[in-house]
Structures are given as C-alpha cells and as structure tokens.
Amino acid sequence: MRDLKEIYSLGVRFGHALLLGSGAFLVLGCQGSTPSSPKPPEVGVVQPDTRTVKTYATLTGNLTATQTVTLKARVRGFLRSINFTDGAFVKQGDLLFVIEPETYQAQLSAAEAEVAGAQVTLAHAQRELDRVLELVKKKAVSQSDVDEWQAQRDSAAALVAKAKASADMARINLEYTQVTAPFDGRMDKHLQDVGALVGEGQAIDLAVLTRLDPIWAHANINEKDLIKIKARMRRNHESGYHGKTVPLFLAIEGEEGFPHEGSLDFVATAVNANTGTILVRGIFDNPAVEGRMPMLVPGMYVRMRVAIDEIQDALLVPDEALGMDQGGSFLLVVNEEDTVQRRTVTIGDLQDDGSRVVLKGLTPNDWVVNQGLQRARPGLRVTPIKNTTSSQPPVQPAQSAPDPVKEDSSSSNAS
Incomplete structure (x- = not known):
C-alpha cells in the first residue's frame, strides 16, 4: 500500500515538471517568432504623356449616292x-x-x-x-x-x-x-x-x-464646331474643303473606330437658325470587290468624325487607368508618400493608340496607377513600380516575397 502511494506521488511531481517545461518552451518559441508588418502591395504607375493632339466632333448622318438616274x-x-x-x-x-x-x-x-x-x-x-x-x-x-x-x-x-x-x-x-x-x-x-x-x-x-463609288455622307455640324474648324484652318493656312485638307472618318453599324477615310467636299451656304447646325457633306471611296455590293450603301446610318481643333501639350493616360462612378471620371494617383489618392478628372477624346486625353484634374508630374488597380484604394499605402513612358507596356508588379521570419518559425515548428 505504501509503495503505491509513493509511485503515485512521483508521477504527479513528474507531470508538474513536464507542464512547466512545455510552458517555458512555448514562451521562448513565441518570443522568437514575433510577426513583422505586411509589405505594401505593388502597383504599376505611369506619368501622363505630353503631346499635341486633335479634338474631334462625332456626327451622325446618312449615306447617299453621288449619282442616281x-x-x-x-x-x-x-x-x-x-x-x-x-x-x-x-x-x-x-x-x-x-x-x-x-x-x-x-x-x-x-x-x-x-x-x-x-x-x-x-x-x-x-x-x-x-x-x-x-x-x-x-x-x-x-x-x-x-x-x-x-x-x-x-x-x-x-x-x-x-x-x-x-x-x-x-x-x-x-x-x-x-x-x-x-x-x-x-x-x-x-x-x-x-x-x-x-x-x-x-x-x-x-x-x-446608281453610282456607288464614290459615295456621299451627309450630316449636320453645330455652329460652335464650325467656327472652331474655320479658325483652325485660318491658323494653319489650310486651303479649304475644295483642296481636300479637311479629312473625315466614317463608320457604319458594327464597325470599331472609324475605318473609312474621306474628305469634306461641300458645306451648305447658311446655318439653320432653328437648330444652330449646318449641313456638311463628305465623299468616300467605295469600291466593289469582285462585282459584289460594296461596304457602304446609300441610306445607311453612319457616324462621322471630323477634327475640330488642336490641343498643345495635352496630357494623355492609358484608357484602362480611368474609372467611372456617379461622381464622374477619376484616376488613382500615388503621391510623394506612396499613398493612393482619388483624382476627379475631365476627359477628352480617345486616341487611336488607346490613350485618353485628360483636360482637367491632372498634372504632368502625377503618377497614375495603370496596373494592379484592384490592389489600389484611396488612402492605402502602396509600393509604386514606375514606368518611364506610358507607351511602354505596364510593368507587372512582382509577387510579394515570403516573410523569412515566418519561414524560420515554420521550419522550427516542423523540426
């Protein structure tokens, strides 16, 4: 009986010692694996391009045959x-x-x-x-x-x-x-x-x-745009539409951009006092291929684009960098503290290279987020990956490297 009591007493004391040792080991382990703060997410940023661009007016109209008898x-x-x-x-x-x-x-x-x-x-x-x-x-x-x-x-x-x-x-x-x-x-x-x-x-x-090649496109342009075109022509010493110095670009339903190029060949004598617009006519090549019907057919609804004016030192950003909400168009920019800011902007025309003119709300020195937009939120600190020119493809932000402290602690636990 006495032997049993002694064995039980030794087992209890051994268990207490084991618990104390495990607690000390856990305390030391926790002290050695203190977590570090997470690294700010990486985003690609570019500065606006600066160049001279043309502003355009988009007109709607219809095609008519140049001759019908x-x-x-x-x-x-x-x-x-x-x-x-x-x-x-x-x-x-x-x-x-x-x-x-x-x-x-x-x-x-x-x-x-x-x-x-x-x-x-x-x-x-x-x-x-x-x-x-x-x-x-x-x-x-x-x-x-x-x-x-x-x-x-x-x-x-x-x-x-x-x-x-x-x-x-x-x-x-x-x-x-x-x-x-x-x-x-x-x-x-x-x-x-x-x-x-x-x-x-x-x-x-x-x-x-019916003569289909060439073909006419008639549309109405507002008085303000007409005045801008005439001012630009005087400023650039352009000879007028009879000299075919006013190019027009045309698209029909389902076409992207304005793939058909022609020229302005007639402007009506007077502005319509009721609508404030004036009739203009463009002429476009429209050849038939292998005796088949040409692409442009009289009566079709068309969109036309005509250059209105030129903007010197215009700012352009990749169109994919723009966001839109109830407040209008905006960009995400990274300031000197690498913090994301929301910038409300006024935008202009989309250019053929995919860049968008920004008329207001941006400066040439701003860094605009154009890659990793899903990781950028206003007020969030980020790691900007800067591109020298927006014409270059955006830099893909690198994947965050694993935390070496966490690797050590996981290795220690594994061991």
Whole structure:
C-alpha cells in the first residue's frame, strides 16, 4: 500500500515538471517568432504623356449616292431585249435595253431621202439662177425672171434645211431605241419585261442606275464646331474643303473606330437658325470587290468624325487607368508618400493608340496607377513600380516575397 502511494506521488511531481517545461518552451518559441508588418502591395504607375493632339466632333448622318438616274423609254415601241442582269455593275456606254428599231430606221431612211430630193431641187434652182444672171447682162431676160429663180433657189435651200432637221430627229429617235448606261454604276431590278409596249403617251421607267463609288455622307455640324474648324484652318493656312485638307472618318453599324477615310467636299451656304447646325457633306471611296455590293450603301446610318481643333501639350493616360462612378471620371494617383489618392478628372477624346486625353484634374508630374488597380484604394499605402513612358507596356508588379521570419518559425515548428 505504501509503495503505491509513493509511485503515485512521483508521477504527479513528474507531470508538474513536464507542464512547466512545455510552458517555458512555448514562451521562448513565441518570443522568437514575433510577426513583422505586411509589405505594401505593388502597383504599376505611369506619368501622363505630353503631346499635341486633335479634338474631334462625332456626327451622325446618312449615306447617299453621288449619282442616281431613272432610265426611261423615250420612244414608243415594244421592248425587244434587256441586256443586263438585275443587280449587275455596268460601265458607261453599256447597252441596257433595246426597243424595236425597225420603225425608226425606216423613218430615218425616208428623212434622208427627202434631204437628197431637196438638195436636187436646190441644185437645179441654183443652176437656173446662174443662167438667168448671165442672160440679164445681155438684156435677154427681164429682172423679174432673175427675181423668180432667186426665190425658187431660196425656197429650195429652206426645204433642204427642213429635210435635214427631219433626218436629225429621225436619227435621234433611232438612237433612243437603244438605252445605254450614262455612267458607271449598279443596276437595280428592271421595271418592264421583254415584249411590253413602252413609251405610249409618256416616258416609261425602265430601271434605276446608281453610282456607288464614290459615295456621299451627309450630316449636320453645330455652329460652335464650325467656327472652331474655320479658325483652325485660318491658323494653319489650310486651303479649304475644295483642296481636300479637311479629312473625315466614317463608320457604319458594327464597325470599331472609324475605318473609312474621306474628305469634306461641300458645306451648305447658311446655318439653320432653328437648330444652330449646318449641313456638311463628305465623299468616300467605295469600291466593289469582285462585282459584289460594296461596304457602304446609300441610306445607311453612319457616324462621322471630323477634327475640330488642336490641343498643345495635352496630357494623355492609358484608357484602362480611368474609372467611372456617379461622381464622374477619376484616376488613382500615388503621391510623394506612396499613398493612393482619388483624382476627379475631365476627359477628352480617345486616341487611336488607346490613350485618353485628360483636360482637367491632372498634372504632368502625377503618377497614375495603370496596373494592379484592384490592389489600389484611396488612402492605402502602396509600393509604386514606375514606368518611364506610358507607351511602354505596364510593368507587372512582382509577387510579394515570403516573410523569412515566418519561414524560420515554420521550419522550427516542423523540426
């Protein structure tokens, strides 16, 4: 019994010693693994580019054909043939329709015969007049004979002129039996069929021919932008739209940017007093590819961009650096203390290289966050990774290195 009590007493004292030793070990371990403060997140920053840029106005308008004509039957007759396929592209002078020519060929032949007969009569009257003029000198005929043959000669000359006019008219009517293309263009569907009687009492529509290349775009520009354009042209000694120094850029539905380039070729005479706008017209190349319909078609809704003015020393930032909320557009900038600040800005046009003009709210010395925006919040301290030029691709912030103290403590625990 006594032996059992002694064994139990030794076990209790050993357990107390073990607990005290473990506590001391934990205290020493905690003292050796005191955590350090986290490293500020890294973000990519750039300074604004400074260069001269153009400001643009975006207009909305419609496309119209440069030439459209309705081909008509100008003489009466049955339609003999149609020499094109609906929707085909034709060249100037191509034969499109034939109206029965036999009647008009016969009329031309009869008119030419009348011309020949009148010329014979004229020649006879001229010879007789010449003969009596010789006889009157010899006192063989009277002056009245001379006057009579002179009148007959003049009458015959008038008949010749009349006959020639009739022949010309018959020749024109014969030419009207062949309807040709007055210019290059695309044919619409034919409006009359072969065998139809056309030209009965009035000019009958046969088809519509439209010129698609080049093509016009009409739009209205406001008075303020017009004044800015004219001021820029005077300042830069530009020759005006007839000299094609005012480029226009155009896009149709579904196109990105403004891929079609043309030029301004007409400005209306007066500003509309009710709307404060003026009509402008641009002309654009619009070639058909392999005989197919060109990209731009009359009647299409289009967007046009025209340069209004130039901004010297404009500030530009990558467009992806911009944010938008209820307060408007803003940028995140890093100050001298490496703290993120929210900067409300007024923006301008998006440039072709993807940069955005900033009109107000930014200085050339600001560092703008353009990479790692999800790690940047106003008031947060960051580690900026600076790019020297915004034209370079943004630097990817490096991944945070593991804390060496934590590695040591984890190694110690593992051991």
